[in-house]
Amino acid sequence: GESVGLHLPTLSVQEGDNSIINCAYSNSASDYFIWYKQESGKGPQFIIDIRSNMDKRQGQRVTVLLNKTVKHLSLQIAATQPGDSAVYFCAEEDKGGKLIFGQGTELSVKP
């Protein structure tokens, strides 16, 4: 069945370092992927998205990479800051327009 999963449930990085959060998806027909950031007690916040006709997209301090060959998605955060500490979810949109969320990775930034 369709599923989106993350390789690492927790990630701890030093402030200023780059962070890489990974995600695997199983539905090769999916063509839209999104990364969300969720802080404790809050709703998910859109970070960046990518469509299947691209393999890389950059935002402010964030980059999403899509490898359709191995069905892998990653989020790179440059110069990680304490404010980046949160749970990060990848999500895949199915053909019905519904989002399927991965399990989440908790990013902890050490000062």
Added chain:
Amino acid sequence: GAVVSQHPSWVICKSGTSVKIECRSLDFQATTMFWYRQFPKQSLMLMATSNEGSKATYEQGVEKDKFLINHASLTLSTLTVTSAHPEDSSFYICSARLGAFTDTQYFGPGTRLTVL
């Protein structure tokens, strides 16, 4: 832009009572709204999809008579948890999408429901 609000942000109720949660898109008209439930340390699970003016579509395993969804306007959807029980305690989150598939979903801040 693309702000979604929820009310209340938290609610505590007694077992057996009903609770209504509102989801509003503040600066855009949302053709479709979604309701999710999230348990601690877990991911978001879609409960139902709500289109303005039509009946909600519930995911498998979600009781439509227990979780009543109304999407009466393009800016408001409500979720009513009827006859709430402690196991319904959770974080309920809505999202709104402007239009067709592959439009970005914007999420509300969530509502923490605690049933005593």
